[in-house]
Amino acid sequence: MLLTRTIAQLDIGHVDPAKAKVLGHLGYLQWLGALRGNASYAREASLAHETARPFIQASPAVAVFCDLLQRSLDRPLEPLDLQVPRPTRRGGARARRGAL
Numbered sequence: 001m002l003l004t005r006t007i008a009q010l011d012i013g014h015v016d017p018a019k020a021k022v023l024g025h026l027g028y029l030q031w032l033g034a035l036r037g038n039a040s041y042a043r044e045a046s047l048a049h050e051t052a053r054p055f056i057q058a059s060p061a062v063a064v065f066c067d068l069l070q071r072s073l074d075r076p077l078e079p080l081d082l083q084v085p086r087p088t089r090r091g092g093a094r095a096r097r098g099a100l
């Protein structure tokens with residue numbers, strides 16, 4: 001089940017708040033992308049929140065994930081401000097040549 005895998009990926013312990021926010025948002029997007037087309041969003045989000053809740057204290061990224069789930073269920077609906085990591089260069093050809 002992708003939900004348990006997503007929670008396991010987010011449960012990395014204490015990280016700085018900025019990284020936890022980005023990881024929580026990525027986890028939410030991963031979970032959202034894996035939902036079946038005919039699934040009830042409210043039911044699936046409630047199940048995901050209940051499954052992830054025990055990990056909130058140990059991992060800030062899971063707490064962000066749970067907060068997004070809860071905010072998505074609140075009424076009236078409001079757009080979620082999701083953040084993904086900024087692209088970074090990892091060296092490219094110059095780094096590969098330098099490693100030789």
